[in-house]
Structures are given as C-alpha cells and as structure tokens.
Amino acid sequence: MNITILGGAGLMGAGIVRDLLSDRAIVPIETVRVCDASPERMDALKAELGDARIATFPLDVTDDSRLAEALAGADICINAVPTLLGHQMRIFEAALSARVPYVDLGGLGVFTVKQIAEHARFEAAGVTAVVGVGSDPGMSNVLCRAVADELDTIDRINLYWAAELEGPENPVLVPPYSISTVLAEYAQPSTQFLDGRHVECAPLTGTEEIELPAPWGRCSFMYSPHSEQLTVPLAEGIREKGIREFTWKLHLPHREHEAWVGLVKAGFGVNNDPVTVGGVSVKPLDVLSAVISRNIAENRDRIPEQQGSEIHFAIGRGTRGGKPATVRCEVVITPDPLYDGYVDAGTSMNASIAAQLILAQPKRPGVFAPESYFDVPSYMRELEKRHFKVRTTVED
Known part of the structure; x- marks a missing residue:
C-alpha cells in the first residue's frame, strides 16, 4: 500500500508515520509519502526513523498542481494539516478529484457538516472518506x-x-x-x-x-x-x-x-x-x-x-x-x-488505525463519520494492540 500523509512531518503527522511503519501494521506498507511545507522537519523525521519506505515531498497545499501530484498513485490520503489553517475542504475536494480514499483528524467540527453533505458526490464517484479519525473525534x-x-x-x-x-x-x-x-x-x-x-x-x-x-x-x-x-x-x-x-x-x-x-x-x-x-x-x-x-x-x-x-x-x-x-x-x-x-500517541495511532482498517476491508464509498463506518470489535482489537x-x- 502507498500512503500519502499531508502535514506528515507535523506533531500529529509524524506520529502517524511512526505507527504505520511499526510492527503493528494491519496492511503491507510499501511507501509512506510524507508531504509537508518544511523540508527540515521531513528530513529530520526520515533520519530519525531510518526507514527506506519514507518518501519526502515538499508541499504547499495551496498549490493545486503539487497537491494533485502528492495524491497521485496513493491508496489513501491522510490529511494531518491542522484544520484551523483552513485548508480542509481544498484537500477534501482534491482527494475526490484524484479518486483517492480520504481521512482527516477532524478539528472541532469546523468542516464536518459540510463534508458529510458531500456524501452523494463521493458515493457516485466511488470514493471513500471518513472524517475526524483521531482520538477525539475518531x-x-x-x-x-x-x-x-x-x-x-x-x-x-x-x-x-x-x-x-x-x-x-x-x-x-x-x-x-x-x-x-x-x-x-x-x-x-x-x-x-x-x-x-x-x-x-x-x-x-x-x-x-x-x-x-x-x-x-x-x-x-x-x-x-x-x-x-x-x-x-x-x-x-x-x-x-x-x-x-x-x-x-x-x-x-x-x-x-x-x-x-x-x-x-x-x-x-x-x-x-x-x-x-x-x-x-x-x-x-x-x-x-x-x-x-x-x-x-x-x-x-x-x-x-x-x-x-x-x-x-x-x-x-x-x-x-x-x-x-x-x-x-x-x-x-x-x-x-x-x-x-x-507527541500524542492517542491521536496519531487512531488515525493510523482508521486508515489501515479502510485499506484492509472492502471500501464503502461516500462520506462517513467514524461511528457509521468502522466495525467496533475490529477497531477495539487494534486499540488493545497499542496497549490502550x-x-x-x-x-x-
């Protein structure tokens, strides 16, 4: 599986990368494309983890062509860009255009209602999106x-x-x-x-x-x-x-x-x-x-x-x-x-769990909140694997 993480070298994104590349992986991970505005943070993360599966990709999410390139070939997009920066809907729509499954960390519900309202468009396009997949929400x-x-x-x-x-x-x-x-x-x-x-x-x-x-x-x-x-x-x-x-x-x-x-x-x-x-x-x-x-x-x-x-x-x-x-x-x-x-194992690990469960099971197209998408027993087993x-x- 090839996974794109936007904001992947930030506080939450870096934790998601750690969990994806750990021995707890649910699905085989071939590449984790870490996309971030800071080359320094990306290089530091790659050097620290020392995993050849990490590919760094400098990204300004307001650049539509670079955003499309970041999503190309991905099996799923994990949006870890801070919600209150205001880029969530841009990234959400880019995933739909690229026909790439999408998850994000939510963010106080600022965009949740707008995203859920796009269920029919995602369903018609055959694209899965689950919004708010950290610890709270998620x-x-x-x-x-x-x-x-x-x-x-x-x-x-x-x-x-x-x-x-x-x-x-x-x-x-x-x-x-x-x-x-x-x-x-x-x-x-x-x-x-x-x-x-x-x-x-x-x-x-x-x-x-x-x-x-x-x-x-x-x-x-x-x-x-x-x-x-x-x-x-x-x-x-x-x-x-x-x-x-x-x-x-x-x-x-x-x-x-x-x-x-x-x-x-x-x-x-x-x-x-x-x-x-x-x-x-x-x-x-x-x-x-x-x-x-x-x-x-x-x-x-x-x-x-x-x-x-x-x-x-x-x-x-x-x-x-x-x-x-x-x-x-x-x-x-x-x-x-x-x-x-x-920095926050709860949020990072849960985002990783959500993305991997989507990849591991038959996908349901549309836009969902976590309570309407995930199987409770499967999810709880992953929590316990991480000592929750x-x-x-x-x-x-």
Whole structure:
C-alpha cells in the first residue's frame, strides 16, 4: 500500500508515520509519502526513523498542481494539516478529484457538516472518506457506537475526555496540542444535542463534576466544540433508538486549566483579527504562539518530566431487554514505553488505525463519520494492540 500523509512531518503527522511503519501494521506498507511545507522537519523525521519506505515531498497545499501530484498513485490520503489553517475542504475536494480514499483528524467540527453533505458526490464517484479519525473525534465516536449497540432504546449518550499530568509543577505553559485548538475549545460556543435537537451553548458552560480514579481525581468537565455531537445522534442505528441527548465535555489538566481560562479572558481565541502594535499589524494568536514557543525553547532545562494520562468514556442510558440500563465504554491511555517519540500517541495511532482498517476491508464509498463506518470489535482489537485499556460495563 502507498500512503500519502499531508502535514506528515507535523506533531500529529509524524506520529502517524511512526505507527504505520511499526510492527503493528494491519496492511503491507510499501511507501509512506510524507508531504509537508518544511523540508527540515521531513528530513529530520526520515533520519530519525531510518526507514527506506519514507518518501519526502515538499508541499504547499495551496498549490493545486503539487497537491494533485502528492495524491497521485496513493491508496489513501491522510490529511494531518491542522484544520484551523483552513485548508480542509481544498484537500477534501482534491482527494475526490484524484479518486483517492480520504481521512482527516477532524478539528472541532469546523468542516464536518459540510463534508458529510458531500456524501452523494463521493458515493457516485466511488470514493471513500471518513472524517475526524483521531482520538477525539475518531476513537470517541467508536466508543459511542459500542455503547449504542448494547442498548435497545437510547435516552442519552454523554461523552467525556479528561487528561491529567503527574510530576512536578511545570513553570512553563506547554500546550497539549495546537494552541489555536485549545483556545477555540475554551473560547468558542459549542453545538450540543439537547432535548432532541442541536442547540448552541456558550463557552465554559455545561460544567459537571465527576469523580474519577487516580491520577484524575475529581474533574470539572465543560461543553466544548467538537464534531461527535454533530454526527453521533443522527447516525443510522442510533437516531432510530430515540436518542434525546448527546453531549461532549472536556477536562484538561487542573494545573493548566486556569491558564487557558485567563488567556480567553484576555481576548485570545475570541477574536483573531489583526491588532496594530508599534505600527505593525499582527494577529493575536500568531504573537501568542510565538511567545509560548520561544518560552518553551528558552526554558527546556526547567521543564520537568511529567507523565500524561487520559481517559475517554461514553455513558449511554436507555433500555435493554425492556429494562432500564446504563452502558459505559472507556479507553484509558497511561504512560507506556510504546509511546516514546509520540507527541500524542492517542491521536496519531487512531488515525493510523482508521486508515489501515479502510485499506484492509472492502471500501464503502461516500462520506462517513467514524461511528457509521468502522466495525467496533475490529477497531477495539487494534486499540488493545497499542496497549490502550478498553473496558465496557453494563448495569441493568
């Protein structure tokens, strides 16, 4: 199989490359074409991994001819270009034109509805696209399908993600992923599915306290913009069961939470229109990103070793066998030597799993969210191969 990864030398893309070339591969990998705007990052990744199957390809995704060349001959396109850069629909359409199966990492649901609306065009062209295939969204959607399949009728499904860090206090603010994404999660309104319909909810609302085991402890969750709530309650096999509520809530590490709240209060993430400073027009997020990156670089010797753990869980309530039932499906990711070298093993490994499952099985043309495409048992087996702890419980 020949796989093209756009943004393949970025934080998430590099992790996807690692998993594809590992001994966990589901399908035989002949070539991984790493396409990126940074030749330096591509060369560094190739040198680090030392795998002859890596082919580097300098790419500006706004260059249509180069984009078409990057997709030529590919068995699948993995779009790991940061969603909030605004290139998602361009790449999505390029994959359709090239008749190449497509996956992306989602990105707060910014383009999800537009992409799903193109289902008929992709189906007619015989092209498969599955959108939002990281950990959240992606794996989280599959957890929701696992919950839904255990229930005969569904009242509600509530989806949660919590991250926590163990170790000395970090004197440096280190974002868990893209700064623009974190601030959007904190500053932008979200769409939730409440009382049988989609409604817009204000940022930092929907707060809910849940007691979790160590290392998380008592966590405060909040509504956040994501794509799962846009697709799961409308999915075939879920909507017919009468679902009236679906929510997605976030908890970032206790120590960093207040920093992000403070930045939002200061205006970051709310409006990124340029401001004039000393006669120069600059975008607030560009300045913030540059300052944080510089601070990390200048203080690397002060950044302590911290172990990150995350838990993804969906709780479904409804009926089973004519009786009230609660189903919980969770995936726990704790420190493991397998994840060395990954910035975010959860997101990277899940994108690799999704792409390979599409290649390993007969393809279904059209545009799908993960809960409408993947077989739950096959997906869960791949998670366990990567040392993710999967558990489903049913309480009647």
